[in-house]
Amino acid sequence: MLGKAFNGKFKKNWVIEPFVWLAVLLLLTLSNISVDVLLAFEISSALTFGMFLLTWVNRGLLLPRFLLHRKLALYMLLSLILIAGAIMFFSELETYLVDTYMADHAEPEAWSPLDCTLPSAESKPFFDETPPKSTVAGTVQFKISILFLGSFFVSTLFHYFQKERADEQMRMALLQEKTEMELKFLKSQINPHFLFNALNNIYSMVYMGDKNAADSVLALSEMLRYVTDESGSDKINLADEITYLDNYLDFQKIRYEKDFNVTFEKNIQAEPIFISPMLFQPFIENAFKHSGVGSGQGSYVNIRLEANRERVRFSVVNSKRKKKQETQPSRMGVGMVNVQKRLDLLYPDRYELKVEDEETKFTVDLNIQLQ
Numbered sequence: 001m002l003g004k005a006f007n008g009k010f011k012k013n014w015v016i017e018p019f020v021w022l023a024v025l026l027l028l029t030l031s032n033i034s035v036d037v038l039l040a041f042e043i044s045s046a047l048t049f050g051m052f053l054l055t056w057v058n059r060g061l062l063l064p065r066f067l068l069h070r071k072l073a074l075y076m077l078l079s080l081i082l083i084a085g086a087i088m089f090f091s092e093l094e095t096y097l098v099d100t101y102m103a104d105h106a107e108p109e110a111w112s113p114l115d116c117t118l119p120s121a122e123s124k125p126f127f128d129e130t131p132p133k134s135t136v137a138g139t140v141q142f143k144i145s146i147l148f149l150g151s152f153f154v155s156t157l158f159h160y161f162q163k164e165r166a167d168e169q170m171r172m173a174l175l176q177e178k179t180e181m182e183l184k185f186l187k188s189q190i191n192p193h194f195l196f197n198a199l200n201n202i203y204s205m206v207y208m209g210d211k212n213a214a215d216s217v218l219a220l221s222e223m224l225r226y227v228t229d230e231s232g233s234d235k236i237n238l239a240d241e242i243t244y245l246d247n248y249l250d251f252q253k254i255r256y257e258k259d260f261n262v263t264f265e266k267n268i269q270a271e272p273i274f275i276s277p278m279l280f281q282p283f284i285e286n287a288f289k290h291s292g293v294g295s296g297q298g299s300y301v302n303i304r305l306e307a308n309r310e311r312v313r314f315s316v317v318n319s320k321r322k323k324k325q326e327t328q329p330s331r332m333g334v335g336m337v338n339v340q341k342r343l344d345l346l347y348p349d350r351y352e353l354k355v356e357d358e359e360t361k362f363t364v365d366l367n368i369q370l371q
Contacts, residue, residue, distance in 0.1 A: 024048050039101045043094055047147055050090045054148055055155035057082060063159050079152070086148055091141045179345050195224070197285065198251070205254075212254045219251040227278070235274040238307055242266060245303075248281060252288060261293060261300040269308040275368070276346045280305070280314050282339045283364045287318035290362060295321075314366045320359075343368075 028044035029037075058079070066075035198220050205213040226244045245264065253260050284303060292299035299319045306313045343351050347368055356363040 021048060021052055024051065036101065039097065042097050042101075046090060046093050046097065047144065050086055050144075051147060051151035054082065054086055054152050058152055058155045059159045063156065083148055083152060087141060087145050090148075091144050094140050094144070198223070201251075216251060216254050219247055219254065223247050223251065233277060236277045238268065238273040238275050238312070239271065241275065241277060241280065242268075242305070245280060245284065248284065252293075261298075262303070263301075264303045265305070267304075267306040269306075273307050273309060273312070273370070275312060275370070276342065279339055279342065279366075282336050283314070283316050283366070286336050287316045287362070287364075290320055291318035292321040293318075297322075310369070310371050312366075312368045312370060314368075315364065317361055317363045319361055 025044055025048045028047055029040050032040035032043060062075055062078055062082075066072075066078065202213060202216050202220065205216055223244060226240070226247070249262060249264060252262070284301070287301045287303075291301050293301055299321075301316065301318045303316045304314070340353065343353065343366075350369040352365075352367045354363075354365040356365075
């Protein structure tokens with residue numbers, strides 16, 4: 001995936017840059033078109049090639065080999081030598097092009113009475129407006145210096161901008177791949193974990209000769225269909241998740257039959273609401289594991305789910321089994337730890353998970369900001 005993304009960017013740059021240089025050539029030609037179209041095109045082509053050569057050497061050689069390796073002094077020295085040499089060469093080239101053009105288009109001078117011969121001077125026109133050659137050469141060098149220095153500076157900025165953008169795209173692509181791999185790994189842990197517990201429950205019912213074992217298998221098949229079809233999706237309708245939780249509670253009700261002190265309150269204020277799948281079931285599973293539901297003695301599990309388009313709040317409160325050996329707070333199982341990791345990946349800085357482990361009850365309160 002990374003290779004395709006950056007190959008696309010590379011091809012895109014090679015498509016755009018020729019048009020940029022063609023635009024530079026056109027602008028330079030238009031700026032000198034008052035002299036002669038052919039001469040303006042020749043000069044502009046030479047200067048455009050010079051700027052392209054400078055930027056190519058800078059981006060392809062000087063920047064990656066010297067400046068990016070913190071060899072600033074060497075980079076500056078080589079850059080000055082390169083720019084100075086280019087200015088001198090292309091100044092002479094432009095002068096040569098202009099002189100050649102003038103020689104090819106020169107017309108024989110016509111005699112005028114204003115031409116006079118002085119005893120101590122050579123014959124020359126009375127009105128001589130031709131500027132000194134040194135002045136012309138200085139003007140040409142100044143113009144080329146501005147163009148070459150500007151293009152060299154712009155190429156450096158463009159290189160840094162392009163490198164920063166490529167690095168950012170690389171970081172985002174790597175983060176996305178890392179997130180996808182972690183999510184797949186976590187989901188692969190959640191599904192077998194749930195299946196293992198469910199099969200243990202059914203095994204116990206069959207072993208005890210419970211007549212509801214067949215209904216439990218049917219309920220389990222419905223839940224597995226949901227897990228198989230929906231848990232691979234990034235987002236699902238909250239209504240589908242609630243249906244799955246209802247099936248899960250029905251499955252637990254079949255198992256315990258008596259002393260099933262479980263409530264599930266729902267307050268859904270908008271439809272549809274989309275959320276990542278399989279976020280709530282591990283918390284409920286953990287509550288059943290530690291509540292002692294089915295054993296009497298006031299055991300309970302109370303579940304509440306509130307949701308609107310902006311946020312989802314899920315809470316579960318369960319009693320705790322009274323065990324003499326249980327002197328330490330209950331630990332969250334594998335499923336709950338995985339849910340926390342998924343929340344970090346799916347809702348970074350947009351969720352709040354509170355877990356309270358008291359002497360007689362265990363409380364989980366999850367708030368997710370959707371927007």
